[in-house]
Amino acid sequence: MPQTTRILHLSDTHAFGDDRRHYGRVDxxxxxxxxxxxxDERRRFDLIVVSxxxxxxxxxxxxxxxxxxxGEFARSRGARAVFAMGNHDRRAAFRAVLxxxxxAARERQPDGPLDRPVV
Numbered sequence: 001m002p003q004t005t006r007i008l009h010l011s012d013t014h015a016f017g018d019d020r021r022h023y024g025r026v027d028x029x030x031x032x033x034x035x036x037x038x039x040d041e042r043r044r045f046d047l048i049v050v051s052x053x054x055x056x057x058x059x060x061x062x063x064x065x066x067x068x069x070x071g072e073f074a075r076s077r078g079a080r081a082v083f084a085m086g087n088h089d090r091r092a093a094f095r096a097v098l099x100x101x102x103x104a105a106r107e108r109q110p111d112g113p114l115d116r117p118v119v
Contacts, residue, residue: 006045008079010035010070012053014088017061028056029065036073045079052086054094063097 014028022028050070055062067083074081083101085094094101 005047006043006079008039008045008048010048010050012086013050013066014053014056015062015066016055016057017059017065018057020057022056029069032066032069036069043077045074045077048074048077048079048081049084050081051084053088054083054086054098055089058088058090058093060093060097063093067097 010032013032014022014026015032016022016028019027019029048070050066054066067081070081073079080102083094083098085091085101
């Protein structure tokens with residue numbers, strides 16, 4: 001029987017590095033916390049993918065915020081976290097905090113593209 005890979009996909013977190021709200025109304029940090037809290041604590045994942053527009057303001061603080069929240073959740077579920085850029089993301093800040101998108105992986109090309117396969 002083939003092994004099942006369990007993936008949780010989160011998209012467009014639009015995080016800010018401070019307490020600003022998206023469109024002046026949406027607390028994106030609180031929404032991410034709510035989404036993760038709504039997932040049954042018994043659920044286990046192999047991979048958590050955060051794709052597209054991880055950050056809204058492109059600051060290192062915003063990437064640290066999402067990486068901390070998702071990283072803690074991933075560890076508690078026995079999963080690995082992987083991040084992919086979107087159009088609001090800023091390459092330099094993304095790379096400074098998340099490397100090529102796989103924080104647990106060793107960076108092979110520190111100045112190369114942010115397009116690594118997940119293995």
